[in-house]
Amino acid sequence: MATGLNPSYFIALSAALFAIGLYGAISRKNAIAVLIAIELMLTAVNINLVAFNKFLTPEAFIGQIFAIFVITVAAAEVGLGLAIVIAIYRNRKSVNLDDFDWMKW
């Protein structure tokens, strides 16, 4: 089934998303913003998986299934992340990562 699309478009899109996510995860100071940036990185992975599935193995849904697993596990991870953010906010009245400096190397 020709769609006129080229796999390199998808790879470029996901690479860009991944790079944006990585940059956000490293540069943002707010814990929740970092979690969102990590979600962007996982979205990049999902785009990759689904696109590769379409172009490489259209007869088997390997990539799609993998993507569903990634989404599910990412939801669990974010749920846990927000729980820790709430707990730490109660303690420190802050979600700024620069404030979490009790331990230093």
Added chain:
Amino acid sequence: MNFDFSLLTTELALFVLGLSTFVLGLVVPSASRRGLGSFAALGLLLVLGIAVINWSNQGVLLNGMYLVDGYANFFKVMFILSAILVILGSFRYIDQHVGHHFEYYSTVVFATLGMVVMASAGDFITLYLGMELMTISFIILVAFRFMDTKSLEAGMKYLLLAAMSSAVTLYGLSLVYGATGTIIIGEVAEAVARGGNSPLLVIGLTMLVAGLGFKVAAVPFHMWSPDVYEGAPTPVTSFLAVGSKAASFAILLRLFLGGLGDLHGQWAMLVAVLAALSMLVGNLVAIPQTNIKRMLAYSSIAQAGYILVGLVAATEAGVKGVMFYAFLYIFATVGAFTVVAAVYNKIKSDEIADYAGLVQRAPLAATVMLICLLSMAGIPPLAGFVGKFYLFQTVVQGYMWLVYLGLIMSMVSVYYYLRVVLVMFRDDPKDPSPIEFGSAANMTLIIAMVITLVLGIYPGPLAEVANTAAQTFFLR
């Protein structure tokens, strides 16, 4: 397609144990939750028995998605053993500093289940699920003392960096899938052998090295480990140091030797540099540390560097070296951390200076600490020496500089290990009252000590088992 459930006995037993520990925690009154630890330890002992009995029951499930081979079984036994030791050694610490939260022991069991799945993973989805089960359990455990800011801070840092490293690993896996068209590691190997190396594959490979480098805490991806090790409850630190690291090495070997072995030329140098940096930075930064948990964290970074050497070799002997070293590393590390936890119970401090005169207050603990630290440093009659010998022997041809670096850095490590020993044995205690450990912790200490000694003097049988297991790894 018939599905042989008997191959999954260990996993199912662990799963049932995790659930029943959890449910038991819900139904018993909070005053009697102390017994949950004994329940979990006994259950794990039973699972260990099951795993050992099922050793020869090997096979492949779902066209290679789940591999039950000697290699996986070896690691499984190792993980369950370390879980037992960690639980046994930490009853008192958990009672005093974590409290009667019934989730603790079941989360430990589920983390073990995650590791066991990782060891058997034959495709990317299983690998990812096992890794996340382990990681998420560990995040909960690290942040378990939720009224303690240090523990929460460690949990936060671990969560963010673990999630980031998972994303990087996944991106690498997705690129490898894109380059080969399959997610089953055995088929990836065939595709790589056929297709050579595309740029997609090489980028994916680099991402995998970075992502899994985070998990094993290899320099330059080690920044999280000292903070997390210091902030986490001590038994969790010891489980993190042994279990999480060994499990990550299990999948690292599976992926790189099992799947991407034909690209050895592409990644060998990269891994060699990581190994060299880990040995260098880990050992040098450990010297100025004053907190014993931070010192052990840096030393475990250095240990990761030694173990990576076995991956560089990419031979059967290398795999055997990794397995042997990981096994003895468990006992040395759990022994050391059990002492740290028990001493913290009494003196509420992790500073090395407060260990002054420990030999007069707790002779057994001081002796075990001495033996474990010397084993990590690689002093001859102890297990660490044999392990390092097996590892470095494999790279004598081709990477001689790595061997020299490893030797020099082992010498450096003796300095900071012996500094602790000196404080324990030479200085006079501020408060000479003896430190009580409890019989379970004493048992852990004695097991750790005896095994470290025996493996050093008589490594033959374990080396033979590791050898056979490593052979099954290369048969496919």
